[in-house]
Amino acid sequence: MPFADVAVNAAVPLLQTFTYRIPDSLRVEPGQAVYVPFGLRTLQGVVMAVREDSPVSETRDIAALIESRPVLSAAHVGLAAWMSEYYLAPLFDCIGLMLPPGSRQRPLTLLRPRLTADETGALGLSDEEAALLNLVIERGEVAQEEVRKAIGKRAAAIVASLLRCGCLERIYRLRPPSARPKAVRVIRLSDRAAARHRADELRADGSALALRRAGLLELLISEEEMPLSRARASGLTPAFARDLTDGGIAVTQEISLLRDPLAGREFAHRAPPRLTPAQEAAARAIARALEARASGQPAGFLLHGVTGSGKTEVYLAALDKAVSLGQRAIVLVPEISLTPQTVRRFAERFPRRVAVMHSGLSLGEHFDMWQAVRDGRFDVVVGPRGALLAPQPDLGLLIIDEEHEWTYKQQDSSPRYHAGRVARELCCLAGAVLVLGSATPDVESYFRAQEGDDQLLELPERVRPAAGGGVETAPLPGVEVVDLREELKAGNRSIFSRPLARGIQEALDSGEQVVLFLNRRGTASFVQCRDCGYVAECRSCSVALTYHEPERALVCHYCNRRAPLPASCPRCEGDRIRMLGLGTERVEEEVKKAFPAARTLRWDRDVTRGRDTHESILARFLAHEADVLIGTQMVAKGLDMPLVTLVGVISADTSLHLPDFRAGERTFQLLEQVAGRAGRGAKGGRVVIQTYTPEHPAIESAARHDYRGIAEREIAFRRRLGYPPFGRLAMITFSHTGAEYAREQAAATAQELKQKRRDLGLANIDILGPSPAFAHRVRGRWRWNILLRGSDPATILRGFPLRRGWTVDVDPISIL
Structure with missing residues (x-):
């Protein structure tokens, strides 16, 4: 008798599969989506393996197939299992990434009445209970989640009371998929010769109605198929539709419409060039x-x-x-x-x-x-x-x-x-x-x-x-590093150093384009009172609020909380409120002040929230509708902008001194990538990097385009400390609304992990922390990190009972 190991889409995160018997009426194979009983409910699942025997004595039957065709290939079944094991993640979370969009079905709890409206009068219910019961009777069934949202905290007690007295019962059902194929009814040409003959007859008739029908038929002949809605808008009446279908000229049918994001866009074929x-x-x-x-x-x-x-x-x-x-x-x-x-x-x-x-x-x-x-x-x-x-x-x-x-x-x-x-x-x-x-x-x-x-x-x-076709070699752009300390000594208080300002003006005078890079959004990084030192901070996060001039608001970049700009200091009531630090909005303002004739575009997260905004900004800049593009790391990606002859890095120091072992490597990557936007056209290009630490190896390497040098330095540094690639990392983070509770739980867990390390004899795994996260409080929750470092730090975490509130990040890219 065959059995199936099924990953179940349960509310509780599960790392394991459950074994079900395969009924004789079903043909089941790995990768298929199925419905399975799970407790009192029927849940969605995916078959991970089929076997001839069961590891448990009692099994339940698979209820039904969701689709006969497997939703996961054999490779994806294996990949989901590997991801769950490697990243210590719930198995269905991994599977969910591979399912058709919108098809992941969560269970729905419904309330259904067990009596009629006539039977409620003598029950002695409270007003709240009677109101809820009457609502459920009137509608037949109501989602329990809907009741909770409508009534609030009292909902659980009221529902429990009605369940105890037998007025209501709970039933369970899966939510329907949130995405389905889009069907559209069309009229399709089936006999071109007959259609042409009928159109000629209608033209010969000459009446207004006949001419409209002839025009519609000729349109159908040219397109062969069109949506019924469009045909009706063009004059198709039910009578004419019957005439066409009865005469075998056309048929109406329902088809699935492919919603292709590239529909309507034509791309001319480009032959492969000769390679170097x-x-x-x-x-x-x-x-x-x-x-x-x-x-x-x-x-x-x-x-x-x-x-x-x-x-x-x-x-x-x-x-x-x-x-x-x-x-x-x-x-x-x-x-x-x-x-x-x-x-x-x-x-x-x-x-x-x-x-x-x-x-x-x-x-x-x-x-x-x-x-x-x-x-x-x-x-x-x-x-x-x-x-x-x-x-x-x-x-x-x-x-x-x-x-x-x-x-x-x-x-x-x-x-x-x-x-x-x-x-x-x-x-x-x-x-x-x-x-x-x-x-x-x-x-x-x-x-x-x-x-x-x-x-x-x-x-x-x-x-x-090359001018005559093909390609030619070209030099990398020259890089000039400007020490901002020397600029200040020379009395320059502008955000543009003298070399950068000259370069921008020269590029504008020559009809060329400029990219200015700053990896920070907003107008000012923070707002401070110059009398008492007060800094406006987010009430939910332990970070300063960033000022955004277009909205005239202070914004938290972690939780998006907004607050008005204070006219006076909330602490000392002083009026010397100053906006300090830089963001891309401020850079754009300063460009407009210093170079009034320059047309500017900004490219950061604040201006790319709508659909196709990335494509629109890039298309406008490539069409030379702007002279200066100001942006965050979005402009440092692999974009080809041939008219850009100057790249200016407003500040190379924003990420350089973060307490993360990858800070130097990331700074070099950002600088080298954004420098690569310059000089891709025939005019060549140059780069100006502004910094307060020109002697830092990451900046020196970027100035020389020396990847090998920075890589060898990083490899030697990590070899000494056992960081990747010479060791692996796993970071667990605890978050809670209580500051002291969060600290206590993190400390207790660190001790338990160290005890498990001793029990397993894993002396080669370091347990570092707990330490407060770089942003110690986010969205009202205090956060503590514990970092595990060694050849396989996840070994300690496998099977370790982490309490609710912990998250696990295997191979983190940041330890902040």
Whole structure:
């Protein structure tokens, strides 16, 4: 008798599966979505394995199949299990990332009456009880959550009383999926010759009605199919529709409509260019690995190319090879902001064969693209982190562009996975080739390539379009580091150093473009009273409020709480309130003051909340509708802006001195990446970096475009301290509304972990902390961190009973 191990979508986070008997009437295989009994409820689940015997003596039957076709491939079933084990995450949280969007079904608790309205009079109910009971009787059934929202804290007691006296009963049901295929009724041409003949007859009739019908029929002949709603708006009447269907000229039917975010956009085919020798060598190495997939040896590559070296052309050549072999691919980009430009490059090479998947799509678009990708309708899927888990069949190639970016790590919810690490496991399970690309690779990726775990491919020279066609080598932009201490000594109080101000003016005079980078939003970093030192802070978070001039409000960048700008100090009632620090809004204001003729655009999170805003800003700047682009790290990504001849870094110090071992590496990456936006056109370019610490190795390396130097320094530093790649990290964080309780629980847990370390004899694992998080209080909850460091720190956490309020982050990208 067959049994199935099922991951259940329960309210309680579960790491294990549950065994169910497979009824004789069902054919069940791994990856299928099923309904299973779980306690008093029926819940959603996914079959992880099928077996002939059961590890438990008593089992219940699978209730039904949700869909006969598996929702997860064999590779994704294995990947979900691996993610749960590796990241210590609930199994269904991992599976949920791979399900069709909107299909994850939570249980719904309903209240149903057990008597009629006529029977309620003699029950002696209170007014509140009678009102609720009458509501449930009137509506037949009511969601318990709806009752709680309507009544408030008293809801639980009232419901419990009505349940005890037998007036109500609870029933359980799954919420319906929040996304479904979109169906539309269409009229479709079935006999072109008969339709043409009928249209000619109507034209010959000459009446107004006949001419309208002839026009509609001619439109249908040209389009062959149109939605009924549009046909009716064009004059289709029920009588004429019957005439067409009865005569065999057309049929009406319901079809599923693909909600494609790229619908209506045409991408002219672009033939592959001639590759440089370095590009050709890299593409050949990847092509050989694609051809050798059948051997079962997974291959990994690190494509290290300087900014503007043509890494995308190598990706495209590799994709060409994969598609020619009958394989498909996934291409990851770090931000939604990069998706439009990347999609265009890939869609020009593979017209109508590129799917885009990201969180900016509507739920319906995301659902339809997921289904179309699973059906094998696209050769290439492009998107940020979540696109990694798209159900792409025949996966042969997985590319991660700008692989060093921290946005590839999911930090806010379980599972807290890193797309790069999960991609490596997926490639092993699917037998696919992995290509990581960056001008500033993550130090761990670079060390892995140095050790021979991945093959290092290098593009050491920048290239640009040549005047006579093809490409030519080009120099990297020159970098000038400006010591802001010397600027102050010279009496310059502007946010622009003298070299940067001269450079901006020269670029504007020459009709060129400028990018100004500051990795901080807002107008002022904080607001302070100059009499008593008071700083306006968020009431829910232990951080200063940032002033935003367009809203004339103080805003918390952690919880989004807003407050008006005080006219006087709340503490001493003084009126010397000053706005201190810089943000992108202030930089834009200063540009307009110093260079009144300059047209500006700002690119940060505050101006990109709407759909397609990233694409709109980039398109306007590329069309030279603006001269100066001011932005946060969004402008430091892999964007190609040929008219930019000057990049200015307003302050290189914003992240340099954070108490995180990756601070130097990240600062170098940001500076080198934003510097790479300059000089991609024929006019070349330059970079001005403003800093108070020009002697810092990260800034010195950025000024020389010296990735190897900073990487070797970081590797030596981490080797001494046992940080990745020479050891692994796991961080657990406790949060609670009570400050003292949070501290006590963190301290107690640290002691329990140390005791378990002694019991297991794991002397090579360090337990550091507890220590307050960098932002000690967020959204009203006090936070404490415990950091575990060693060869496999998760060993201590497996099976360790963490109380409610703890989160686990294996391989954290930040220890703040």
